[in-house]
Amino acid sequence: KAGVTQTPRYLIKTRGQQVTLSCSPISGHRSVSWYQQTPGQGLQFLFEYFSETQRNKGNFPGRFSGRQFSNSRSEMNVSTLELGDSALYLCASSLVGGPNQPQHFGDGTRLSIL
């Protein structure tokens, strides 16, 4: 069974640009969550999507947005990039989300801002 797939694996952008990251969940999984991982802050929750609707949101500015498609694939967009947005962005999927289901992570997209 294929795991969570994230593309691209690496991305280099400059300040002020925008970026879109993609995530394909495990087949049959309908909940997709996004996390940001940095050395200073660790893993922090961005948002969760289920059935094409944002169901939960973390404490990130509005420059961070996402969406989910009918096939459960998800994209995350960051606009007006700042140096502090350099991080590993991780996507995780679970069957239907909620507190009782483990989330399975992809290997992330490493975003570097110059």
Add this chain to the structure above:
Amino acid sequence: EDQVTQSPEALRLQEGESSSLNCSYTVSGLRGLFWYRQDPGKGPEFLFTLYSAGEEKEKERLKATLTKKESFLHITAPKPEDSATYLCAVSDSWGKLQFGAGTQVVVTP
């Protein structure tokens, strides 16, 4: 505010030298506690879920336990391939995971 604290930050073990990692949490109503393993350049890999005090789960050389205020991950007779960062996380009622900072484990032959 919910908090998850892991200790120690780093642990260096000789092959075969058993040890334990700690994850303490302060949450208003624990829904689930999760342990993950993360290798460099990879995403976290799910290990265990624990839901209630007294619960234990085992997988190969790893055993996770849960009390009302903390969880332990015991590594028995570790091998070099057990070297990784071990992360614990607690879940809120929506399934949002709040992670600790992790314990970096290095096992030397």
